[in-house]
Each structure stands twice: as C-alpha cells, then as structure tokens.
Amino acid sequence: MNMLLKTLAAVAAGTVLATNTLAESTTAVSVASPYVTIDNEPPPKLTVNPTPLAAGLAHGIVWIQYRVENVHIVPVFGAAALNVSPRIGHLHVHIDDVPWGWVEANNVNTISVAGLPPGQHKMLVELVDAQHHLFAGCTECRQTVTFTVPEDASHSH
Template sequence: MPAHPTPLSRRVAAALFAVLLGMPCPAALAQAGRAPPVLPLASEPPPRLAVHPPVPEALARGVIILQFRTENLRTMAVVGPKAAEVSPRLGHLHVTVDQGPPTWAHTSTDPIIIVGLPPGRHKLKLEMADPTHRILGGETVEVTVPGAGGASHGH
C-alpha cells in the first residue's frame, strides 16, 4: 500500500464512509462530478422553538437562564437577503422582555441569560427570525423573579 493515498483510494474511502453512515458524502459526490443534494428552502419543514424552564438555582438568585433548542433553524450571527436563501435555514432569536423595548438579537445556541430584573412576574418573548429579521415563529415564557426570601418560576 502506498505511503500516501491516491485520489482514487480517497474517493473510495469517502464513498465507503458515506455508505456506512447511510448518507451521501458531499465530497464524494463532488469528486464523482455530481452536485450534493440540497433541500430547497421552500420545502424545508417550518422552524420550531423549544424553551426549557428557567434554571431554578439561578432564578433563586434573580438570574434568569433559559436554555432553548431550535429545529429546522441554525442559530448564528448571519444577516442579509442572500443569507435568507441558504439551506438549511439560518436565523437568530429576537428577545423581548415585558413587551420591550428594547429587543435584542440572540445569535448563538448559548443559553439566554438575563440579570437585573426587579422581583415579580415577567414575560420573555423569544421569536425566531430569518437573516432579514422576518419572524418565523416563537414562544413567550412567563418567569417570576423572587424577592428576598424565595423562588418561584413558571413556564
């Protein structure tokens, strides 16, 4: 066997790896002269947002930590009309506290962390937006920031 793999052996290895994973390998398809399959954006399922209840230990200290998960939407800091045409779908979250303003863009998959809200009930509106800021759906979470002496939270 040669010390360095030949182009043919690399293609065979890439194709074999793709078969083992049960999916086409874009590199193998490209080397074979075929374009990798791309799902047209219009036929993608709609994005979904799942927000977990606030972390209780942090909420007891007045810190709201919301973990979330998106489906059919890759959360990242990309904006503009060309980015809105990319498949799989790109986007970010718009976060509004107590019907704002302000609203800010959350552009990562890291948890949303909010500090400094006064004790009491608050509404946090999380909206999925495409790179042109068009709203794709969302969820509102109600949270109670405890005063001195206790914690409670809602979802």
C-alpha cells in the same frame, strides 16, 4: 502465510463492522448538515422551556432554555442569507413589553438575563430569519414565557 491470511481477514471484518457502524450512526443524526442543500426543508420550529433554571434564579439570573428545529442559529444577516440552505436565523428577545429587545445569534440553547427586579416577568422569544422577520407560516416561531424572580434572590452576579 496462513497467519497473514487470518490477519487480513480480521482487518477486513473490522473494516466492514466499522463501516456499518458509521453508516448507522450518521443516519441516527437528525440535524441537517451545513454541507448539503436541503430540498423542501421542513418548517422551522421554536420550543422555549417555560421554566427558568433554578440554579440561576437563586442568584437573580434568569436562564431560559430553548431549542430550534430546521434552522441553524448563526450571526449572519441580510437579504442574501435568505437563500442559504440549510436555513439560518436567530432569536429576538423582549422582556416585559419594553419597546426594545436584543438579538441572540449564538446557539448556546440558553437565554441569560440578569438584573431583573423580584416579581413576575414576561419574555417574548421570536425565531426570525436573517432580515429579522418571523419565518412565514411558522406558528411556533413566537413564544412567550412568564416567570417570577424570587424576592430572596441574591443579585450578586
């Protein structure tokens, strides 16, 4: 009987430790859960790394990393999606002031562009809502990076 009580006490202590650890680990996560509506969501924010990853440039591929805050990047579009909480959106990407661009709607944190000729280029990245508009009042939702594709880059991809 004494052994059973010791075993039960050990299991109870382990459960308390596991519960405390779980509580601490969930409060340490700073990303909003998609299961809970957020009241007074903080404004969205976009951070674009101004330097392409060197491993890609050596092969003529431009990899620009980015991070978003207070927005989930998903391929969901339309007016009804404007009322979703936590907030959702996607990126618009333009190269060298051409009148067309593309949508990045996956959250892989890296924009990939291949086939650019050697020389200096400019990439405009915009964080937009489900109807393709910049988020209202978001000063960090539009960023431009300038980079150079080296002359000696291998363009075999």
